Amino acid sequence: MADAIGAAGSCLQPLRDFLDGTGLLDAAAREVASFLRLKSNWDDLDKAREKLAAVETKVRARVTAEIDKLNICDPLVQLWLRRVDQLQLDAIDEDYSTLMKCSPLCQCTRHAPRRAYIGKRVVEALDEVNQLIDEGKKFEEFGFKSSPEIVERLPQTTTFGLEDMLAQLHDLLEKADSNIIGVWGQGGIGKTTLLHAFNNDLEKKVHDYQVVLFIEVSNSETLDTVEIQKTISERLNLPWNEAETIVNRSRFLVKALSKKIFVLLLDDVRRQFRLEDVGIPTPDTNSQSKLILTSRNREVCYKMGAQRNLIQMHVLDSDAAWKLFLSKLSTETSAAVESANPIIVKECAIAIAQSCGGLPLALNVIGTAVAGLEDPREWISAADAIKRNMKNFDGVDEMFSTLKYSFDRLTPTQQQCFLYCTLFPEYGSISKEQLVDYWLAEGLLLNDCEKGSQIIRSLISACLLQTTSSMSSKVKMHNIIRNLGLWLVKNADKSFVVQAGMALDNAPPAGEWKEVTRISIMSNNITELSFSPKCKKLTTLLIQNNPKLNKLGWGLFKYMPSLRVLDLSYTAITSLPECDTLVALQHLNLSHTHIMRLPERLWLLKELRHMDLSVTAALEDTLNNCSKLHKLRVLNLFRSHYGIRDVDDLNLDSLRELLFLGITIYAEDVLKKLNETHPLAKSTHRLNLKYCAEMQSIKISDFNHMKHLEELYVESCYDLNTLVADTEPTTPCLQVLTLSVLPSLENVLVAPMPHNFLYVRKLSISHCPKLLNITWVRRLELLERLFISHCGEMLIIVEEEDNSEEQHRAETIKMLDGPYEEQEDHAMVESSHDKWNDDYQTMCKSESTNGAMHPDFPKLRSIVLTDVKKLRGICKPRDFPCLDTLRVEDCPNLRSVPLSSTYNCGKLKQICGSSEWWKKLQWEDDEEGAHMESKYFIPI
Numbered sequence: 001m002a003d004a005i006g007a008a009g010s011c012l013q014p015l016r017d018f019l020d021g022t023g024l025l026d027a028a029a030r031e032v033a034s035f036l037r038l039k040s041n042w043d044d045l046d047k048a049r050e051k052l053a054a055v056e057t058k059v060r061a062r063v064t065a066e067i068d069k070l071n072i073c074d075p076l077v078q079l080w081l082r083r084v085d086q087l088q089l090d091a092i093d094e095d096y097s098t099l100m101k102c103s104p105l106c107q108c109t110r111h112a113p114r115r116a117y118i119g120k121r122v123v124e125a126l127d128e129v130n131q132l133i134d135e136g137k138k139f140e141e142f143g144f145k146s147s148p149e150i151v152e153r154l155p156q157t158t159t160f161g162l163e164d165m166l167a168q169l170h171d172l173l174e175k176a177d178s179n180i181i182g183v184w185g186q187g188g189i190g191k192t193t194l195l196h197a198f199n200n201d202l203e204k205k206v207h208d209y210q211v212v213l214f215i216e217v218s219n220s221e222t223l224d225t226v227e228i229q230k231t232i233s234e235r236l237n238l239p240w241n242e243a244e245t246i247v248n249r250s251r252f253l254v255k256a257l258s259k260k261i262f263v264l265l266l267d268d269v270r271r272q273f274r275l276e277d278v279g280i281p282t283p284d285t286n287s288q289s290k291l292i293l294t295s296r297n298r299e300v301c302y303k304m305g306a307q308r309n310l311i312q313m314h315v316l317d318s319d320a321a322w323k324l325f326l327s328k329l330s331t332e333t334s335a336a337v338e339s340a341n342p343i344i345v346k347e348c349a350i351a352i353a354q355s356c357g358g359l360p361l362a363l364n365v366i367g368t369a370v371a372g373l374e375d376p377r378e379w380i381s382a383a384d385a386i387k388r389n390m391k392n393f394d395g396v397d398e399m400f401s402t403l404k405y406s407f408d409r410l411t412p413t414q415q416q417c418f419l420y421c422t423l424f425p426e427y428g429s430i431s432k433e434q435l436v437d438y439w440l441a442e443g444l445l446l447n448d449c450e451k452g453s454q455i456i457r458s459l460i461s462a463c464l465l466q467t468t469s470s471m472s473s474k475v476k477m478h479n480i481i482r483n484l485g486l487w488l489v490k491n492a493d494k495s496f497v498v499q500a501g502m503a504l505d506n507a508p509p510a511g512e513w514k515e516v517t518r519i520s521i522m523s524n525n526i527t528e529l530s531f532s533p534k535c536k537k538l539t540t541l542l543i544q545n546n547p548k549l550n551k552l553g554w555g556l557f558k559y560m561p562s563l564r565v566l567d568l569s570y571t572a573i574t575s576l577p578e579c580d581t582l583v584a585l586q587h588l589n590l591s592h593t594h595i596m597r598l599p600e601r602l603w604l605l606k607e608l609r610h611m612d613l614s615v616t617a618a619l620e621d622t623l624n625n626c627s628k629l630h631k632l633r634v635l636n637l638f639r640s641h642y643g644i645r646d647v648d649d650l651n652l653d654s655l656r657e658l659l660f661l662g663i664t665i666y667a668e669d670v671l672k673k674l675n676e677t678h679p680l681a682k683s684t685h686r687l688n689l690k691y692c693a694e695m696q697s698i699k700i701s702d703f704n705h706m707k708h709l710e711e712l713y714v715e716s717c718y719d720l721n722t723l724v725a726d727t728e729p730t731t732p733c734l735q736v737l738t739l740s741v742l743p744s745l746e747n748v749l750v751a752p753m754p755h756n757f758l759y760v761r762k763l764s765i766s767h768c769p770k771l772l773n774i775t776w777v778r779r780l781e782l783l784e785r786l787f788i789s790h791c792g793e794m795l796i797i798v799e800e801e802d803n804s805e806e807q808h809r810a811e812t813i814k815m816l817d818g819p820y821e822e823q824e825d826h827a828m829v830e831s832s833h834d835k836w837n838d839d840y841q842t843m844c845k846s847e848s849t850n851g852a853m854h855p856d857f858p859k860l861r862s863i864v865l866t867d868v869k870k871l872r873g874i875c876k877p878r879d880f881p882c883l884d885t886l887r888v889e890d891c892p893n894l895r896s897v898p899l900s901s902t903y904n905c906g907k908l909k910q911i912c913g914s915s916e917w918w919k920k921l922q923w924e925d926d927e928e929g930a931h932m933e934s935k936y937f938i939p940i
Contacts, residue, residue: 038119042096045122048129049089055136056084066143068904073143080135087128092121151203151212152235154196158327160360161320162194165311169198170205172309173263173290179283182306183294185313187483188361191294192216194313195265198292202263208288210260211236216267217427223271224427228278229253237909238938239864239887252940253279258287266293272303315358324360325353328367333374348379355386361478365463369406400487406462407488416444417455418464419494421477422485423520423542425501429474432456437610437634441565441587442539499524500542513538522567527551532558540565544589552577568593574618580604590616591636597621603628610634614662614686617641627651638662638686639713644670652680662686668695672702681705685733688713696721696744700756701728711736720745727751735759741767750776758782761859766790773799778856784882789866798856798875858882865891879904888913889940895922901931911936 059081063073099118159166165183172178183191195214202212215231217224225246232253233240241249258281275282275291282305283289295301301310316324326334340346352370356362370382385408407415417439424430436452439445445452456475459465464481468474477485489496495516497508504524510533513519518540526546532555539562543549550572557563557579566582567589574594579585580601588605589612596618602625609631613619619642626635632655637643643664644650650673652658661683665671671689675681684706689698696719703709709731714720721744737760739745745768750757760780764787765771773796777783788797856875861882865871867890877898884907888894894917899905911932918937923929 038096038115038122041119041122041126045089045126045129048126048133052084052129052133052136055133056081059136059139059142062139062142065904068906071143071906074139074141077139077142080132080139084132087125087132089125092118092125096122150209151199152214153203154199154214156196156200157193159193159197160324160327161316162190162197165194165313166198166201168311169194169292170201172311173292175309176285178309179285179287179290180305181290181292181309181311182298182301182304183292183311183313184296184298184301185294186359187296188359188478189313189315190360191313192267193360195267195292195294199265208261209263209290212263212265214265214267217269223273223278225250225278227428232257232279237884239862239885239910239912241864241887250277250279254281256938257281257289260289261287262289264289264291266291269293269295269300269304270297272300316360316363317358318354321356321358321363322350322353324363325349325356325367328364329371333371336374342376344376345379348376348383351383352386365406368463369409400484404484404488406464407484410458410462410464413444414455414458416442417452418459419485419489419496420444420518420540421459421465422482422489422496423498423500423518423522423540424477425523426477426482427501429468429476432473432475435475437587438540438565441610443564495537497521510534522546529553529556532556534559536561538563539584542567543571544569546571549573550594554578557582569612576602583607586610588612592616594618598623598625605629607631609657612636613640613642614638615640624651627654630654631657633657634660636660636662636686637664638711639688640664643688643690644674646670647673650674650677650680653677655680658683660685662688664688664690666691668692675703675705678705682707684709686711686713688715689717690715692717692720694719697724698722699724699726700734701726701730704728704730706731708733710734711738713738713740714742715740716742718743722747722749724748725750725756727755729754729756729758731756732759736762738764739766739768740764743767743769746770746772748774748776750779753779753781755779761785763787769793773797775799782859783857784859784861785864786860786862787864787866788868789864791868792870794868794871796871796873796875800876861885863887865889865894867891869893874898877903880908881905882907884909886911887940888917892917895920897921899932900924900928908936910938912938912940915939 059077063077063081066073096118099115169181169183172181183194185191199212199214202209213232213235215228217228229246229249230240232238236253236256238253238256244252254276257279262283264280264283280291281287281289283291291305293301293304293306295304298310298312301307315321326337329337337346337349349370352366353363356366366386370379373379373382407418410418417435420438420442421430421435432453435456436445436449439452439455440447440449445455456465460467460475465475465477468476486496486498497512497516497519499508500520501523504521504526507521507526507529508519510531513533513535515537516535517537519535519538520540520542522542523545525548526543527548528551529543529549530551530553532553536559538560541560541563542565544567547570549568552573552575554577556577557566558581561581562584563582564584565587566585567587568576569589569591571593573590574596576590576595576599578599578601580599582605584607585605586607587610588608589610591612591614593616595613595616597620600623602623606629608629611626611629611632611634613622614636615638617640619640622642626632626637629635635652635655635658641664643666645666647667647669650670652661656679658680661680662685663674665674665688671692674684681703682705685708687703687706687709689695689712695717698714698720700723707730710733712734713736714723715738720742723739723745725748734756737757739748748771757780759782761782762785763777763780763783765774766787766789769792771791771794773794774788775798777786778798788794856878857880859882860880862885863874863883864885864887865874869890869892871891871894873894873896875898877900880899881904883899883905886897886899886908888897888911897911899908899911900923918933918939921929923932
């Protein structure tokens, strides 16, 4: 029998081998298994779905993190997520549930076909889910950065009549030998509008350029190199260092731009200058870069190298001019004009538009001025006003006559404030605060600062002032509008001498000062004013920003009884002539000068309301003049060499109208008295603590009456050991903190929120050798800029907590309790030491109940580290959602930066440092380092 069975088996072996080769047996086995193991497979599918959901959650979180950093999701990840979304398991769930309800095991034969079908679908779904799980686990890259914008879009309105000139520009741009292109024409003809439109056109075209930069030069006779360098740095996202020389900064910018193929648009070039001197490499055929400049002078274009590629701009033809004029009118007014109902309205509108002579600037300003006119009588009046003031529209004078209509629409006070703006140089910007201060002193505002802000807004609305793109605290005046103002002054029989920014070596002679009311010779190279001019009508004298001016004649102010504003800031003067004849003077600015003492009879200036002596590094004595100037509203001695050294010297209680006090203090008891003097403390906006001998600690809450303190500058306090920003927020305005030359400073203790550094936005720390870290900066939630330099023992910026907050606090307190032999140079008395321990423990206890901590550095925009020799680290990698710049210089031991693609640093634009330093940086992997280098690194 056994032999028979064996023989039969032998006969079937070939058949079995054949079936194995075709895979039919395996398929049959899977079918049987799917039938028999349906419940087991279903359970496996259920578990696999849970696992897939977990993997999907993780993948989607990583994708969200990449999108938050403005990155693009990896296409393979997108495809995987789409496949997960397309899984259709609901139908299987329903079929399985139905089968289990109606098919008990004993009746499985009745539903066998259906059971086999569902079993097969379950196995297939299980295979697909497991495959998705395996693929999801293998993803390493979830996103990548999109290419940075090559063109920064500029403000642009609808253009009229520029099509041909735009086409010419594009044609020249494509020519290989047109590396420098010039556009010239009279002021206000639309050169800026053309460049804006051309810049924005490049956004739509395919090209090989890596960056397109627009720079408004407007440099007058004195090239404003710093403003140009700032514009380039901002566009390229490069760090800005105020202390860096112009020459070094130019070299740095030339290097940065030379590595790119760029198109540079220079608007309103007034005279020739060497490109490399401001930081621009001269484009040539090899570089493939292009320079397009505009100027009012054809000769300037020639000298800048545009001899062979020149475009001349012309005024608009009548059709384009009419369309531009209509575009400035309101919808209702435009409809009325075009409908010619009544006909006189359209006739007046055409006459007004024609009087502009096709000059775009005039059409813009006049069109805006009449934009809301509706009554025919208003149109007739407007047309008559323009006609009376115009002759032939051939030159600038006729254009000014047209533009005067906008000026005439202002109130008398607005007109006077507008004319005052002409005293500033043609280039650059004007501080709104400075303008309002001058207007107050001139009596134009009647002590109403808010009125000054309203006037500035009105002038901007009337297109007579412009806002600056980078700073809301500044305004600027178009050169054409400025010349209009000077023309208006002349026609109104007023007398201004305005030679600001003219690169003068000598001041205008005394004879030219005689009948004038305002003089501006700021921003020149004048070295002396040795005469004694007779100018009894003079109310404003602006001499600031003459860095070579070191000599003033003894009788310079002898015949200026009406002078109200005198600004000598940023000059090299060492003394001020006797000025007791300046009986009307209200505004005196001597900041950033070398003055050593005030005149003995300065106290006679009874009308003085604003006196700025900030950053006067040589001032030794004020001869008690300040306390006798009872009408002072602003007294600024911030960072002056002259400071209050003795309690008895703080005799400013008589200044009952004081609103702003900037002060330098040399003794701790003086600080205590200042804070106890409530009116003075309330007026303190800027506080400089300097050379405060034996002052070992500062507790910010002790400044409990300094409600308006904006800036605290602590320097050269050699015994200062501890600074505490405790939990009683008494300084809600403090935004700038500087700690400089503090050799004993070891502890800066910042309480949990809220604390007295709550609103600090800028932090500078230099020459503090005992600071090993500044972990407390994590508590400065509004911090935007961090500068650290020459801190020789600092090892890390933020020391991470290994175990817990409590352990870190205990270690800090233990450090404060350390042996005194380790603190010989800055030993604290026992009672004071215990006091700070108690305070810090109170802070810690408060924090323990403060709830969850906020994310670190949510607002930090820039970190600058200079000459921190022992620095080994900044902090562990983490999110820096607003950081755009990291600059590192002379930090040879810094081997890592807390930035990586894993964390949110989506606004990062630049990491600057030496090439040698960069090569030694350590990354998680080589690919990460290569990515960071290609995207962000700029060698300096």
